[in-house]
Amino acid sequence: MKAIIPAAGQGTRLYPQTHTKPKAMVRLAGRPILGHILQNIAKTRIDEVVVVVGGPMKGQIVQYAKQEFSDRFELTFVEQETADGLGHSIYQTESVARGDELLIALGDMLFENGFDKFLEAHDSLSDTDGSIGVKRVEEPSHYGVVETDETGEILQLVEKPDDPPSDFAISGVYIVNDSDSLFDALGNLVENDIRGAGDEYQLTDALQGMIETDRSLHIFEVEEWYDCGRPDTLLEANRVLLGRTDSYAGDDLDSSVIIPPVDLGDDVQIESSVVGPNVSVDDGTVIRQSIVSDTIVGQDATLRGVNIDESIVGGNAEVFGEANHLNVGDNSSINL
Template identity: 35%
Template sequence: MKAVVLAAGEGTRLRPLTEDTPKAMVEVSGKPLLTHCFEQLLDLDTDVEEFVVVVGYRKQDIIEHYDDEFRDVPITYTHQREQKGLAHALLTAEEHIDDDFMLMLGDNVFRANLGDVVRRQQEHRTDAAFLVEEVPYEEAGRYGVCDTNDYGEIVEVVEKPEDPPSNLVMTGFYTFSPAIFHAAKLVQPSNRGEYELSEAVDLLIRSGRTIDAIRMDGWRVDVGYPEDREEAEQRLSGKAEADVDSAASS
């Protein structure tokens, strides 16, 4: 499968780390976020045929760092000229995708069961499968919130709702069929003025497409603020888990 990685963001909330660095190149434990994404994708059972990386802010920094391959896997770059949301960014990759593909947001650090998402879509031949995570209800409104039926299928996705229908949220790793591109073209700007990926997903659902939700086993950190970077580094070093174990035994 090909893997699309969205890495066009400026990362204004990560300042001062992004004053002269694109968000995807912010280092966590000595590696850029984008390198963590590539490594997680290469660790899957499914071979990555090609990375399609969507760049934008300070794109040349990313292109010069990675050039045209990562660990012998070719990289194709597409350019999101304006920051108009994730659905808008995804559409820049359409011409390079002709089959089912993986999608990862380039600001996440994962140590989780990503391979289960790929296997579920391949085995069930659904139009999409998402890795989802339960969060406290008071935090759910920060994310794309999913509502599921008794079969574990997603029946609704709402972007950053004031009154979340559940506490199950999208994590930033997905598999899609090419049907997502048609849905993304139908998306209208949200109240934030962006073309939301969650709205494209909701259009897929309303058209009768099936989307499976796979609950996360492991952890992920969405690196949106400087303190998130610190949390990711602690988790990668094992310190966060050690602190939990210590608290549980005391």
């Protein structure tokens, strides 16, 4: 089995953080989003991973994945040259993934339960060509939605419908046994320019095409998931992941109070400050005379004399003075 991680998205909802890094490389709880995904896949039986990259900053993803995970996975990188949707992204992997069993894990989604649990749920299904992780939600029209029969077999999939056929939202994890049929369906969309929601080639439409050619797809339910493509849910995911540990490390914690859970990178200096709870601080950052909580701080940033909460501060940013809520991009300088 191979894992496919589509990580070519531009990440516009995370501006200004994604002006200088791909969405998958935004850091929370000690590592980039991509690192959390790969770490969770590493706990499964999967040993081959295909990462779809794109755009001028794709090299950051390639370098990170090779540096941190080449000893665990056989890594392949495929480029998506145009941003034409999730279905188009997956279609780019045909030459290296057709014929294999696949786990597709979106590059901006983190899950409360791990991929090993999803594979166990999939393996418990009988006579299926694939399965999709779903969760009941209050506003299904904001998501891809599935309609099932009483056995959990999928009858219909539709992307962001005005009149949802159910409250089962597609969560962003897919397991496909019959990848030949999947790539046939994706090829039909792309080659015939059949675009769906957002004027893009949708993976949901390809899965619906599999059903219409008599393939059997089922669901398994997931617990909470976090769409890390938005600032509020990125911070929520940071809180959840940090909540699994109460440890921290730092080179200089002079006259300061650390309130766990906090993750501090290497060479972090904290002086006369209160940091935590739920704070992730990257390498080389300096925090002085500040109060910082529920915040993600990038590499080599400087905070001085600030009081910030529920904020994201990019790498090499400098923030001085009073503040409450910030979303500061890399290499910024703010004097409040």
